[in-house]
Amino acid sequence: MSKKRLNTAFITDKGEFGYFGGGIIKLVSSDEAEAIKTRLGPDMLTVKTSLDAFARAQTTDPPIGEALLSQELVSGIGNVYKSESMFIAKIHPLRWASAVSAREYERLFNWLQPQMVKDIKRPGKMITTTREAAKAVHWNFVYRRYHQNCLLCNTKIERIYQGAGKGRSTYYCPHCQPNTSLVQDLRNNLHRSSQPNAKM
Numbered sequence: 485m486s487k488k489r490l491n492t493a494f495i496t497d498k499g500e501f502g503y504f505g506g507g508i509i510k511l512v513s514s515d516e517a518e519a520i521k522t523r524l525g526p527d528m529l530t531v532k533t534s535l536d537a538f539a540r541a542q543t544t545d546p547p548i549g550e551a552l553l554s555q556e557l558v559s560g561i562g563n564v565y566k567s568e569s570m571f572i573a574k575i576h577p578l579r580w581a582s583a584v585s586a587r588e589y590e591r592l593f594n595w596l597q598p599q600m601v602k603d604i605k606r607p608g609k610m611i612t613t614t615r616e617a618a619k620a621v622h623w624n625f626v627y628r629r630y631h632q633n634c635l636l637c638n639t640k641i642e643r644i645y646q647g648a649g650k651g652r653s654t655y656y657c658p659h660c661q662p663n664t665s666l667v668q669d670l671r672n673n674l675h676r677s678s679q680p681n682a683k684m
């Protein structure tokens with residue numbers, strides 16, 4: 485364990501573990517912990533199917549970029565995997581989580597799960613810490629590549645802020661990840677305004 489990067493260490497009667505590069509840690513009671521657990525989606529590293537996430541998405545309606553990070557659909561996805569997986573699956577981060585199709589969730593999961601299982605076995609696994617660690621990762625398409633060219637289509641990579649307090653950066657390619665929710669919202673609005681008693 486690299487002491488240089490260690491932020492907080494926990495020593496309990498069941499063992500020791502560390503927390504790297506973390507921000508705020510809140511200690512909660514057992515009851516509060518249980519309440520939090522009920523809000524969490526299935527663990528990304530053990531989940532067998534994307535259908536669980538798809539079913540949960542139908543009951544919640546934040547943008548997909550926020551839903552992935554909030555751990556509601558599945559748990560375990562951090563900020564780097566969030567941006568990269570949406571790029572691989574060609575999903576715009578502002579699309580409603582409930583408007584993402586089962587097939588698109590499948591694409592997201594088919595990349596995320598094997599990648600995360602592989603990465604967790606590798607020491608120094610995250611790309612944001614050292615230059616050496618970044619070099620070891622071969623799937624850095626969008627994260628921290630703001631205004632650099634997309635490796636697939638040469639469009640400039642964009643960055644927006646999402647999540648609680650809108651403090652977490654999301655990177656995406658506007659060409660490879662079109663925002664089809666905008667088209668859907670427009671269609672819905674046109675449909676509504678064409679109804680005889682529609683409220684504007």
Ligand SMILES: [Zn+2]
Nearest residue numbers: 634637657660
């Ligand atoms: Zn692109």
